[in-house]
Amino acid sequence: MVFTAFYSSIGAVGQSRKFVFQQPKMGSPFNIVIYGNDSIKAEVAAKAVFLLVDTLNSIFSDYLPNSELNRLCATAGTGKWISVSSPLFTILKKSKNAALQSKGRFDVTISPITRIWRMARKEGKLPGRDTIAAAMKKVGYQYILLDTISKKIQLTKKEMQLDLGGIAKGETAQRMSDRLRQLGFNSTLVDAGGDIIVADAPAGKPGFTVAINLPQTEALMKKLLVLSNMAVTTSGDLYQYLEVDGIRYSHIIDPLTGWPLTTAKNVTVICADGTNADWITKACSILSPKKALRFAQKMGAAVQIGMIRRGKPVFYRSNDFNSYFLPSD
Numbered sequence: 001m002v003f004t005a006f007y008s009s010i011g012a013v014g015q016s017r018k019f020v021f022q023q024p025k026m027g028s029p030f031n032i033v034i035y036g037n038d039s040i041k042a043e044v045a046a047k048a049v050f051l052l053v054d055t056l057n058s059i060f061s062d063y064l065p066n067s068e069l070n071r072l073c074a075t076a077g078t079g080k081w082i083s084v085s086s087p088l089f090t091i092l093k094k095s096k097n098a099a100l101q102s103k104g105r106f107d108v109t110i111s112p113i114t115r116i117w118r119m120a121r122k123e124g125k126l127p128g129r130d131t132i133a134a135a136m137k138k139v140g141y142q143y144i145l146l147d148t149i150s151k152k153i154q155l156t157k158k159e160m161q162l163d164l165g166g167i168a169k170g171e172t173a174q175r176m177s178d179r180l181r182q183l184g185f186n187s188t189l190v191d192a193g194g195d196i197i198v199a200d201a202p203a204g205k206p207g208f209t210v211a212i213n214l215p216q217t218e219a220l221m222k223k224l225l226v227l228s229n230m231a232v233t234t235s236g237d238l239y240q241y242l243e244v245d246g247i248r249y250s251h252i253i254d255p256l257t258g259w260p261l262t263t264a265k266n267v268t269v270i271c272a273d274g275t276n277a278d279w280i281t282k283a284c285s286i287l288s289p290k291k292a293l294r295f296a297q298k299m300g301a302a303v304q305i306g307m308i309r310r311g312k313p314v315f316y317r318s319n320d321f322n323s324y325f326l327p328s329d
Contacts, residue, residue, distance in 0.1 A: 016187070016203050021046035025053045026061070026169060028193025034180065035187035035202045045183040049176045053192075056175065059088050060168040062111060062161070069162055073111075077158025081147060089151045091164060091171050092144060094275055098167065099141035101299065102283040107255035111161035112138045117253060117260060121242045126249075132258040139255060169195040170233060170278025177274070194234060197274045201228040209326060214313050215266040215306040226326040231274035235281040236266040236306075252285045261285060264308060267292070270324055271301035289316040 019042040021032045032049060034042045061067040068088050075082050084092075095108040112135040116127050143157040155162075173192035177199055180188045189208050190197045198208040207228040211220045215236065225232060240251035242260075250261040269281045280301050284292035289305045293316060296303035302321040307314050 018202070019043070019046070021050075023050050025050065026057050026172070026193060027063075028169070029191075030193060031189075031191040032176070032180070033189040033191075033208075034185050036185055042185070045180060045185055048183065049179050049190075052176060052179055053172055056087060056168075056172050059085055060091065060164045060172070062163050062165070069164065072153060073155065073161050076155035076160045079154070079156075081145075081150075081152040081154045083150070083152050086151065087175075089146070089153065091167065091275075092153060092162075093146055093148070094171070095164070095167055095279075096141055096144055096146065098276075098279045098283075102279075102295070104141065104256055105254070105283040105286045106166060106279045107139065107141045108162050108164055108167065109139050109141055109143060109157075109160055110253060110255045110258075111163035112136075112159070113253055113255070113258045114163050114165070115161070117242070117249075117251070120249075121240065121251070124242065124244075126242070126244050136258045139258070166282040167275060167279045169193050170231070170274040170276070173197045173278075174231065174274035192274075195231070195274055195278050196233070197231045198227045199229060206326075212268050212304070212306075213266065215308050216264050223328075224326045225270070225324045227270065227324060230270055230272060230324075231277040232268065232270045233274070233277040233281045234266060234268040235285050237261070237264055250285075252282060254286050266304075266306035268304045268306075268321075269296065269301050270303075270321065271299070276301065292316075293318050 016035050019034045019039060023030055032046050036042050059068040062069055068085060072082055098106045116135055120127050138157055138160045143160055145154040169192045173190050173195040174197055176190045177197040186200045187202050188199045196210060201207040207226040210225040210227060210232055212234055213220055237250035242249040247262055253260045265285055267281045267285045269277045271277050280299055284296060284303055287295055292303060292305055296318055303318050304321050305316040
């Protein structure tokens with residue numbers, strides 16, 4: 001696996017320097033920015049954190065046939081309680097809580113549906129409604145049972161499958177950031193394929209600056225976010241979508257219907273935790289802008305929803321979102 005490191009000096013020799021490390025993980029580019037005085041210690045820390053990502057991927061992935069997640073799914077409907085690792089139990093507990101809080105707008109049991117739509121994007125045609133209806137019978141977060149004392153899981157519905165794609169990168173990014181702090185690096189940025197966690201601001205700076213792309217384009221907003229000790233995630237359909245008869249079907253699927261969004265949105269969420277930022281963007285993408293703003297406020301998150309109206313970008317923002325923009329000169 002390629003491990004790329006870039007070094008650039010910040011201030012005089014002996015003072016804090018910026019170290020940037022890159023490696024592809026989970027099908028996406030992962031980046032780590034570390035501010036510190038010792039390049040060797042920074043590189044050792046970065047390698048340790050990338051190894052952590054490999055471990056988590058072997059647990060969370062629904063693509064790897066022998067992942068712990070897929071081994072658990074193979075027991076669905078058998079009536080067996082399965083002992084699982086601490087990371088898998090933790091993320092499934094968070095996932096069920098997210099489903100309850102969002103009233104099912106976020107649901108990791110949606111995998112039978114997401115697999116159908118992955119094939120539809122590959123083939124370039126819509127699946128049949130009967131196919132979707134049959135798969136929906138296997139969907140429902142209520143079929144995940146958790147024994148919090150023994151850390152065991154039971155999947156009660158036969159042939160149900162789990163997809164952690166809407167929460168795993170946020171959880172991974174948060175664990176990466178936490179590990180870097182444990183290793184003695186307090187001023188860091190972790191970018192796990194677009195799920196970003198920033199720790200303490202670099203010395204002499206108000207925070208880390210983060211750009212947001214405009215809806216349906218790679219162009220960036222002129223306004224920049226400035227953040228410290230926060231997580232930020234953006235969800236949209238710029239790259240993953242299916243277009244049939246002039247209708248654009250997003251990769252984001254409503255778990256309550258089994259059908260993707262057809263209204264293009266960019267949803268950016270800022271909150272204190274990377275796991276929450278990840279799944280809240282998915283829930284807010286499904287909700288109407290008005291309901292999404294209310295839900296984000298309830299969850300203690302700031303949200304921006306970008307849409308195209310009559311060919312121009314239109315934004316809906318919670319009041320606290322504006323406070324994160326870098327002040328203009």
